Amino acid sequence: MALDTWDQPDGPPQVLALLPGDRTDRNLGAAVDIGTTTVTVWLVDLQSGKVVAQASDYNGQIARGEDVISRIIYARKPGNLAELQGLVVGTINRLLEAACRQVDAAPADIFKLTIAANPTMMHLLLSIPPDQIRLAPFIPAVNHAPTLAAAELGLAAHPQALVDCLPGVASYVGADISAGVLSTDMDEAAELTLFIDVGTNGETVLGNADWLVTCACSAGPAFEGGGVEHGMRATAGAIEEVWINNDTLEPAYRVIGREGEKPRGICGSGLLGLLAEMFVTGVVDKAGNLRLGRSPRIREGEHGPEYVVAWGSETAHGRDIVLTKIDIDNLMRAKAAIYAGFTVMAQSVGVELADVSQMLIGGSFGQYINVEKAVQIGLLPDLPAPPGSASPWDRFRFLGNTSIRGAYMALLRRDVRAHLADVARTMTYLELSADNSFYDAFTSALFLPHTDVTQFPSVQAILSG
Helix, strand or coil, rough: EEEEEEEECCCCEEEEEEEEEHHHHHCCEEEEECCCCCCEEEEECCCCCCCEEEEEEHHHHHCCCCCCHHHHHHHHHCCHHHHHHHHHHHHHHHHHHHHHHHCCCHHHHHEEEEEEECHHHHHHHCCCCCHHCCCCCCCCCCCCCCCCEEEHHHCCCCCCEEEEECCCCCCCHHHHHHHHHHHCHHHCCCCCEEEEEECCCCCEEEECCCCCCEECCCCCHHHHHHCCCCEEECCCEEEEEEECCCCCCCCEEEEECCCCCCCCCHHHHHHHHHHHHHHHCCCCCCCCCCCCCCCCEEEEEEEEEEEEEHHHHHCCCCCCCCEEEHHHHHHHHHHHHHHHHHHHHHHHHCCHHHHEEEEEEEECCCCCCCCHHHHHHCCCCCHHHCCCCCCEEEEEEEEEEHHHHHHHHHHHHHHHHHHHHHHHHHEECHHHHCCHHHHHHHCCCCCCCCCCCHHHHHHHHHHCC
């Protein structure tokens, strides 16, 4: 007979199940990241701490709104809050079941879960009305939720499995960012650090071991493939990088998957690189307008001007893969919101971006980010090389999905969960919606790379070369 127990945040261990024989190989936990656009699950062997399976998919709530504000508004109508809770729980359960199938386990073998999410997603998961998040003074109903049983939320796990909803910070900065900061160790760093989560809500944290300030902006789902005609997650068949010939304007691209994998769409890193290539080769101007007539690939499409990345004969579904003017506008709004957010935040605390020693970039939009191309479109700042380095790109590190990594760390250790709560409590939140300078900065950033191109000397050099 095996006795499965797990420690609660406070108090003695709790008996969850009595199992026949030695079942330690089926003592599983799950780390869950609920993003506005994407939900990710890591299945973990609690004996070894090893991640044994992973699964991710679009958040089922997208059908009811692509951003947090639209979902908050939708949730106000009778019955809609329960619907949104059911949609996200359904997504999580499908992913838990898919991850369990990968290792021939059952959801009932999951005895512990940690969940990281932004405040709106956390409220919707817990069936708590999120109205006050979008209304002054922008106070969420809960930042630190109590430990729950899986059955209380309807999660596909052992009914008594303990669920820790990790602590958030404020109305638009949640446990996903607390977990991200934890996973980067920036709260223990001596040097000034800027952490940017390139996702739907564009959260940013600035500081070091002495202080942390954070903000969020509504960037939209474009960099995760949402709101883009041929956008997709970074899975097999996604174009993850694009190069455009400066003379012929013909593209070359790399596809995620096995050798010879045909493209089905474009993931976030591919969209970022594609927009940069289109700009520096002159396919689009600084306002994102396509220059019709320069190439057969630049044409008037069903939804307006578009650039053909892959002809139908090259794709898995037999249709042309294109980037439309509408797609470009969505990408430019996303990059403008993120850039404006961290520049206004830095100004508010009297910090020059050139003083930042390291820039940490999180997000689930691809396997990596091409920093040079992110600078070319004005998503990331154009900074000088750090001391002792010849390359300015040495300031930047792409970390992938930091939220799920933080949730994984918290899953395994009680002291990490306690430390994460301390991190969340010590962050100072800047509400951008109450700062008029943000709207000015956002408008200025709605160009490639920016209305003030002197902020981007490396891009100036390319354009004048």
